[in-house]
Amino acid sequence: MTEPRLVYKSGEFVPESEATVSIFDTALMYGDMVFEMTRSYNQAPYRLRDHLERLYAGIKILEIDCGLTIDEMEAATLDTIDINRDRMPEGIDYQIMHNVSGGPMALYSSVFPKGIKPTITINVWPLTWHIAPYGPKYESGIHCVVTAQQSVPARLIDPKIKNRSRIYYQMANILARKVDPDAYALLTDEDGYITEGTGNNFYIVKDGTIFTPEGRNILRGVTRAAVLDLSAELGIPCVEKNIEMYDVHTADEAFISSTSMFILPVTKFNDLPVGDGAVGPTVKRLISAFSGTVGVDIVAQAHEYAALANAD
Ligand SMILES: Cc1ncc(COP(=O)(O)O)c(C=O)c1O
Structure with a gap:
């Protein structure tokens, strides 16, 4: 025992x-x-x-x-x-x-x-239970939805400080689940630009370049820094810029990042497919390169932990 x-x-x-x-x-x-x-x-x-x-x-x-x-x-x-x-x-x-x-x-x-x-x-x-649900999501991708709950601007509550005043993130989760019980919420700023998810950072890929929101109204994720480092190593250009919903609808790929998952592909956005609706080559390349860097096949690990969680 x-x-x-x-x-x-x-x-x-x-x-x-x-x-x-x-x-x-x-x-x-x-x-x-x-x-x-x-x-x-x-x-x-x-x-x-x-x-x-x-x-x-x-x-x-x-x-x-x-x-x-x-x-x-x-x-x-x-x-x-x-x-x-x-x-x-x-x-x-x-x-x-x-x-x-x-x-x-x-x-x-x-x-x-x-x-x-x-x-x-x-x-x-x-991490067994945290990671268990990710296995199928690495393969199918997730659905992200923008809800009426917006980010609180940094001048009011600075999201760069990782703090426990998280009621607005929770509100966005509640609203996202009403659209689709499995959806992940995305927030926007006062101008309608995408900021971040309720526990993750956001990216799109267009014509071989990764775009991610500027570090202004977001938590600057440690994984976001890892994604920027890794894309530089792989020679994939990565640009921080304002992202509108239109940009996501016309992107080839999209993904989110956070500590527990590294990245998860986003294959559906506001009920429409992202790109051709399948997990794209850039996301696959990042997952495979990151798995090599940390010495853990993160997709296999998620499946392994799902089996352990189910056996519990
Ligand atoms: C609001 C928010 N944005 C982004 C992230 C991603 O940060 P990290 O990559 O450091 O986990 C988190 C992580 O909890 C978060 O809560």
Whole structure:
């Protein structure tokens, strides 16, 4: 019997069931919690430092005094992975989740006789269930729909800070599911340009060039940076520019990216086929090259994890 997993919580390790956030925490009071989601390939964290740098940009801007330097956060992350290695299924990749807020507000300090600390959690979680649904989607592609819920402009709530005030992303998911229960929502900005998905970045391919929205009103994904790096390596031009819905309708291919999936092809957009409606050569090339880089066949892994999830 495997021991239950442990969560790093503000300096100590506690069981997952005790890794709670107080109702007096600024995370709930103001929604000013910042977070990260990193994943492993072959059980080694992928671009952990990039995720931590984005986390620390949010920490700086929100003036959260978390009490750990980025190096200490990295060390605490590696400790959390190590302590949980035997507590996770062998050979399975995992996610690493960071959550940081200022902790309970000083006004409520009498509730905490041992003193108030910033809230920092680091936890790991096997990726089996996250990745299981992706297998068929790498092959068929997904349906993306633009809903009435738009992105909040960066001047109001900056999406570049990966934060937990995510009600507008959730609203877009709710509206997308009304169109098609399997659809992924896409948001637009005030001018109608596509910004991002509710947990992913967006791209189209036209005449051999990849286009992705500028980094203005979006979360600048770590995977987005990986896609830009990989396309440069493969000699595929990649341009950041405003993308209108018309551009998607007239594109050859489209895809989304995020940490857990790397990329997923988008073969249907607002109920119309993208290109010829099949997964295109650029997406296939990126998936195959990325699988080579990380040493994991990501499509095979998704199928393998689906079989494991079904056996559970
Ligand atoms: C709104 C949003 N955009 C984009 C992304 C993709 O970011 P990353 O590639 O760092 O996972 C995410 C990831 O959670 C997200 O929540």
